[in-house]
Amino acid sequence: MKAVWTxxxxxxxxxxxxxxxxxxxGRWTKRHDVDxxxxxxxxxxxRRQRRLFLLGAWRTED
Structure with a gap:
């Protein structure tokens, strides 16, 4: 039980x-009107498209 609490x-x-x-x-971006x-x-x-590595997979930026 001690391991569960840990x-x-x-x-x-x-x-x-x-x-x-x-x-x-989220609050900071809303306050500064940034997205x-x-x-x-x-x-x-x-701007050229880039290949990015995100969460274990390569993707192209759209």
Whole structure:
């Protein structure tokens, strides 16, 4: 039973930190009126497509 509580505390702290970071980032982007599409639009129409590695897979940026 001690191992279960240790796992709950260990993994729970990571989940809590991740959730707090997601909420804080969401509030910051809304306050500053920033979104990903707006940032990508700043690069202009001549921006080349890149190959990126995300979550274990290669993808092309659209």
């Amino acid at each position: 796992a709950v505390i260990y993994f729970g702290s990571f989940l809590a930190l991740g959730l707090a970071a997601k909420v804080a980032l 990903l599409a707006g940032i990508q639009a700043q690069a202009g129409p001549n």
